[in-house]
Amino acid sequence: MPGDHYQVSTAPPGRRTSLYSLTDGSDVGPEDEDPRCGPSTPLQRLHRSMCTDKKVMKELIIGHRVGFYKVRGEIGYGTFSRVKLAFHALTKDKVALKILDKPRMDVQAQRLLSREICNTEGLQHPNVVRLYEVVETPCRLYLVLEYAGGGDLHTRICDHGKMAANCCKVAFAQILLAIKYLHNNNIIHRDLKAENVLFTARGCVKVADFGFSTRVSSRDRALDTFCGSPPYAAPELFRDESYLGPPVDVWAMGVLLFFMVTGTMPFRADTLGKLRRCVLDGSFAVPPWVQGPCQRLIKGMLRPLPQDRHAVDQMLGCDWLLPVEFPWPLLGPEPAGWQNQDEEEEVEEEVRAGLEELGFTREHVRNHGPLDSRSPVTGAYRILLHRTQRSRGCETVPVVRGMVRDPKREGLRAYRGFRHTSKFCVIS
Template sequence: MPAARSSFLGEALTHNAAISARSLSSMCAAPHGLPSPPTAEVEEDGEAGKGEAGSPPTPPYRQQHLPPSTDEEMDERSPYDRVLYGLHHDPRWLKEVTLGRRVGFYRFRGELGQGNFSTVRLAVHQLTRDKVAIKVIDKSKLDQKTQRMLAREIANMDTLAHPNIIRLFEVVESLSRIHLVLEFAGGGELFNTITTEGRMTEAQAAAVFTQVLSAITYLHGLSIIHRDIKAENVFVSGPGHVKLGDFGFSTRVSDLEQQLSTFCGSPPYAAPELYKDESYLGPAVDTWALGVLLFFILTADMPFKAPTVAGLKRHILTGVYETPSHVSPEAASLISSLLVQDPSERPTTATIADHPFLSDAPCPATASRPLCSRPNLRQYA
């Protein structure tokens, strides 16, 4: 089956020049995300890959995928070549692809979660044995608006490299689905951790909050607004270590003073200006959500709650909430500075980082000093 660029990704690439060559290659790959065959360089004397007289030359990549004549020949191939051969010729692997149990170099292991248009599944890379989370999106369920949102999500994530942000490794497209291959955080959602184990100590909360703050500072430095900060989108990747994910509502602005108008995010985390049907500044909306997140981490409860969205809106516009007595004055001070009704009075991420509540929190890793890195696949080639 010949590879073809779908109408969706064709539009996505047209509207998102920020997508790098790595993702361009992945999104325009052959069916099931197989690497595109390399272009054969034809020497001037015409000898390279020459077949029988009168017949077209056999490109080197075709020769590479031909069945081995002996077991010894197969053993001499690199691990990458053996896997690539299996993906093209092994009936068992081809059946797994057909049944949706495998995509490209990844074999699915189980389901991690579901959304309106997608399913997140655990998968393992055939070569590295690394676990990844693959967001599987059914293209038939996407309208023009959700297509634009997905294209924006891919374009924004493709530029990010921060130890407290879930990485997008590649995008693989088939005829009916789009697969976002994401970094896997084995601890699951911070929301589930807190609802199961209870609120964190203030030292733990400060450490976790500082990491999310580091991620948001990095995003705002790139003029990217997340617009959906919540405990469900913060993932535990190890003891005391978290990563921010889900960039479906994210947007890139021309500058941080640009006015936005689309209501985005989860209602309990939404800033009051979002409920006023007014234009708003992106950084201030993220800052408000950080205040709600910190309150939740420290109390395992929400500052504003109601059985209906209308009731929730009234509480948020009033701005009145009750801080439990176990929350220290320093923590309460930081929360109150973030949950200010006037967005112009909310602190910047730099000011937040200097708050006394965070003074003893361990310094998070930075983009230039990551805690971990993905294994280099070139060692398998």
């Protein structure tokens, strides 16, 4: 499977190649250029500068350039990685460059990285961060990811407090869409938290960081690895027993929604042991000023028994999210409702035309498949594809419209007139 093995390849003795060559013999060196062939393409000029320009070569050596990317300042960091802003030298698009030092990675970290690459390889959803390319050097591995320039949800709430009701509905609806898409593709995130929910400059939500994700043969397959962030961990994780993946993600979404609407966490403790007891007790209280439908949604996600928790489809149709108008149909694993087959063909043709304008030939595209993330051709292709899809409205943000009367929901709305209490929470 792509992404399972990452080893530095070496060229056969006596053959002149480049680390950034696209196909054997496809690149043109400065001494091979024939003026009778007309002006060189952007790709040829870039490759020539990377092989002969001393300034560019120095930038490659010291890490200011990685492959076809110009590296800028740091925008984040993790346990084993740093994230820097970068630009594609040909398309000029911004990307996020996740940098991992291979000597610091143990076997477990390498396995998680391989799984992250495999799981994100073919994902294309407006609310999931995309993987464009993987670049490897002898000491480092670089994941070229979609750049979301609007910051993360945790920072936004810590800086500005709880979210307004309509903003919360729009953001949470997009998180639900992303998790539905992942689960439909048999991928369990397992590390959903506010720090891993990003925003674009236009307000589109992006679920990121698939380091703890796993792909399962079916959604009812039992898992046994404790991973993720303890404040978002479901009770079955703290009980150190096997668990099903989807309910774990649903519990994390419940914690996330509580944090979004209140600005605080439902389970708080000074130590991990105390936090464990709080989660296992299931003791949390939703502030009474939170809307009743939202309280019921939170309570439905934070039920101690996994089988009692809401399903994702059930949440998408809940009363609280009824006013949210989604930009595409929610049926099927692919969010393809925004374009038909003719439009898909138009998008593909537009992307191929853009590649040819940059200097990538059809032979380049044939020799580097769309799932070959280690290829700079694939990196450019995915960036142009994403840009074209955005221009056609694939990342249109959901909107909150006026409440629509739905006879099927009148029974649920009747509960607004009642007051329910329990030792866990108050719903009004």
